[in-house]
Amino acid sequence: MSILIDTETRVLVQGITGREGAFHTKQMLVYGTKVVAGVTPGKGGERVEGVPVYNTVREAVEKEGVNTSIVFVPPRFAADAVIEAIDAGIRLVVCITEWIPIHEMLQVTAYARAKGTRLVGPNCPGLISPGKSLVGILPGSIFRPGPVGIVSRSGTLTYEVVNELSTRGIGQSTCVGIGGDPIIGTRFIDVLKLFEADPETEAVVMIGEIGGSDEEEAAEYIKSMTKPVVGFISGRTAPPGKRMGHAGAIISGKTGTAESKIEALAGAGVPVADTINQIADLIEERLPR
Amino acid sequence: MSILIDTETRVLVQGITGREGAFHTKQMLVYGTKVVAGVTPGKGGERVEGVPVYNTVREAVEKEGVNTSIVFVPPRFAADAVIEAIDAGIRLVVCITEWIPIHEMLQVTAYARAKGTRLVGPNCPGLISPGKSLVGILPGSIFRPGPVGIVSRSGTLTYEVVNELSTRGIGQSTCVGIGGDPIIGTRFIDVLKLFEADPETEAVVMIGEIGGSDEEEAAEYIKSMTKPVVGFISGRTAPPGKRMGHAGAIISGKTGTAESKIEALAGAGVPVADTINQIADLIEERLPR
């Protein structure tokens, strides 16, 4: 098992004819993901990497039995694309697009909640269940199947961690990049609950960063978890008031500091690593041998 | 038993200090309804018929343990009042107010659905479970407890039917006036399902009228019901294109005719009465002796 995606996952790529959409469609296909359809309005009938392109999501769903969508469309049109996927009955929507206006995301996340659709992102690298399915822009080659669940607000930092784990022979059940925006569809706590329920996941790495209070909220939940969790927080040396790349990575007033998050995690019995190597050390110690 | 309201019903009157609100608060109290709170913004602290008045619904709910609300506020403010009740967690909202703009009702009914709140009305007389609770403007004195469930798009016509039934010694489990507007929160089919599940209800009277297709939809459901249903349709002689009082009572094109409704009901095995007396006759025949 794994969470959210597996070999039954049938993926639609929204914005498939764009540069990034086409590139990652190829990457996902190479990885073995069942990319079964694409959508670009006005380009229905074309093919990208052999994948049929439709004008609308509804048509793609009807014709190809899609159950998951990944969104690469430009920021101005991305909220509309996500809602189109929700309305077409897709249960998991992964939004890679960055720079979506926050007022639109407030509406989209509220709508996804009301309709019971799981949205991952926006501004996220997507997710991967190694050996089964890649729905995202993560570099598949560094992953290997195994017992560690990973959930992270960042992309590349996560690859570092995964690379270290894989190099040491520690594989991953599923790795979920939840995204670096302040308003996101799936948060730490949501993914932790899934990992807790997943029989294949034996330990979890949670990679947080400054900004917001999702790590603190997650810490509260971790107290009730049976599986070990190892934490990491980036941005310890970031100055307050400055947005560090991610729209969500900003310390404003007293909220969002690395100290607050590390303290909350420590309070929940979660060891917080100082370096990437240390994350791997802590996980190694906690995995059943 | 009964449906929707009973002796556990604790009622909030929204717009309690208005003329109709105050009058019907008194009527409901006289009937024995537990009217425990009222709301009129700016009049918090007053009392109407001994009932404490609050500025906001949330305050009334917190202080008085309300579970049902009845709305008498003027049409321009009624949609807001209904949403206030929904947001305060009230599970049943009965909206008496007429003339609420249709675009606002489209939003309110969608919101009530999303939040799982049952809205009855607008432009309805409310409901009564005889001997238990009256949440509406129906004349309590004509009802008596018994086995017949009544659901109707009209008010006074329903009183006629009830009067005839009660005079003959046939009581009612619950009588629900769903309202005469084209967009209403609770429709025939919703109430029929509740009656079908209610052990106390042994037969149902459904009083429809021209306009829309709710009777046809209900007829489809009735085919699967185990309890006998007797129908009535008013407006058989109404000319097309003219709105007969109720905003919803209008034949437009081919939809909404009395013929279509009578035919659908007949097709579901529902006898459709020609007169009010006949409704009572048909019910009498169908009640177990």
Place this chain on the structure above:
Amino acid sequence: MKFLEYQAKEIFAAAGIPTPRGKVAKSPGEARAIAEELGGKAVVKAQVPIGGRGKAGGVAVVADAGQAEKEAARILSMEIRGYPVHEVLVEPAADIQAEFYLGITVDRARQAPVLIVSSAGGMDIEEVAETQPEKVAKVWLDPLLGLLPYQVREACYRAQVPAELVKPMSALIEKVFRVFKEQDAILVEINPLALVGSGQLVALDGKMETDDNASFRHPDAKGVDEQAEHPLEQKAKELGLSYVKLDGEVGIVGNGAGLVMTTLDMIQRSGGRAANFLDIGGGAQAEVVRNGLSLILSDPAVKSILINVFGGITRCDEVAKGLLSVIQEMEVKVPIVVRLAGTRAKEGRELLAAADLGGVRLETAESFQEAARKAVELARG
């Protein structure tokens, strides 16, 4: 409120939806002048708040101003499905390349606005939906989200709108939706929406109906009230009464739309015909009853009156008071049947029994059916 074609088009034009540059004429001479201004070739169209005018002969294509005058004279003398033609719209004849249908209305069953687009314009859309369903795309809108760009595209693709027209059509649909929302419309329809020689999409016809409950937001709206075509209906509207003029001879006053509709049905079952529908509504005061009765008494077709009230929110004593004040103030020549039941019915009946009725013939009835029968009998004289 319904809007005549030219009234709807004025609103469309203000919203940036292209419409032909036509003008309204109230006389054949005016129609001639407009046609001359347009260069002779034109279309003359009856302005009535009902469909089917084409089949009824209410639309004429004319080759010159003289013909425009002649056709306008003919059309202005018509009555189309009960509506006399007071105005004609004179527009330049369009160079039509293709015709589409575009409409947004409220779907009662789904409780949502529905966008309808079809590549088979200029025809009855319900008929097209039956015979060529693949040419009609319906997309239901979430009332909380409004019209979304993807829905507009989906409607266009499903309606087989040609690829090169999807963008301009989408822009147009968004404008139509804005009109729908801003005007509190329950129907906005463009049929046909024509692709003309210049490549532009133009609203050749326009239909709009708005929600009367929202009229307070649109104090300046200019449409026609189709419920107030008859002078008595206009009077009723001024008085705030829910009244519909009918063809019969028994005047009806009742409370509650269902009860009044059933009263009409019962009058017919008793062999008579109702002269009107009049619902004095919930919680009616004596004043409302008085206004309603005066209105019915002013209808020369009325031979008897049936007052049928079952008190719920309405109190029967108020109804009796209203009736008595009318009897005292006005000359009442037709017999009246009164049936009061429910809230304060006893008090109402007592008021009537104790009153000095002058020479007015006032009968009471116990049951619904008895009341209807008596009223029909009295109308026969």
Place this chain on the structure above:
Amino acid sequence: MKFLEYQAKEIFAAAGIPTPRGKVAKSPGEARAIAEELGGKAVVKAQVPIGGRGKAGGVAVVADAGQAEKEAARILSMEIRGYPVHEVLVEPAADIQAEFYLGITVDRARQAPVLIVSSAGGMDIEEVAETQPEKVAKVWLDPLLGLLPYQVREACYRAQVPAELVKPMSALIEKVFRVFKEQDAILVEINPLALVGSGQLVALDGKMETDDNASFRHPDAKGVDEQAEHPLEQKAKELGLSYVKLDGEVGIVGNGAGLVMTTLDMIQRSGGRAANFLDIGGGAQAEVVRNGLSLILSDPAVKSILINVFGGITRCDEVAKGLLSVIQEMEVKVPIVVRLAGTRAKEGRELLAAADLGGVRLETAESFQEAARKAVELARG
């Protein structure tokens, strides 16, 4: 984008929110002239995109124009929490009867806008919320429904706004919400919102921050970019780079905010300090890498550069190409440490190995930690 007080107030005024009739001065002389115009008594306020200016001495109440000039001179020479004061706002002194707080912001945890009203205005709202929670009302808004009238009332009642002020306060709150929506704001704040002698509610201060992601909808917005205070940050903004100037000596280029933040953390762990944050982002092309490197090279504080890239959507060969083009075109005097991993890392490393580096000192590193350590060492020289 953050808005200075006077910029926010201009937007408030345009939305119908009463504000004092003040003007902005860039010099003491201008401040004097404005104070004269206002009749002498005035308030002189530093215009900086950060709170706490009052405590820092950035606000002065003056009795006459001469004093205004003097205080303006003092304030215009200040730097408040890192922000030099370029402008002061000169406003008439208000006759304050009562002070309220009014704000709408985005609650990240609840993923909804939140309306905050308090009858304890003029103070730090977070402090009031802690010490007198009963005086602070928070109402969360449904993103799909917006601000509802009942929520406005509820906020007023809960914040103990006096009964006679509930109506005008409600009207004002609706205007503030309209600003919040129309400007794509993430924060709109009026503190204090004052009840003045005339009985009017006036926005004595104003704060606004908008969403940069929505800037395409507001091409004419006039605010300050608080992320672009440093000249290098301004340059970065023009180049479309995600860059923050920091105090140290190791220039940083990385891809992904989390990775770059961690790189900064690692630099500190290795005993150094980063000169900047620079995220070249996902899918960066050679061009972006080139721009980023040029920017860092133009920073005289930079003593070494660490390029730390783990390829996901970014391809390491593109990073290498960008680096090489910089080396070819520019004079590179500081040593560079490069660490490439992930997508096309091998191709990238090969490109670097095969290239003619001129005299540039280029070191490669295998691991994250090794790279940080080397860069810190090289910065020490």
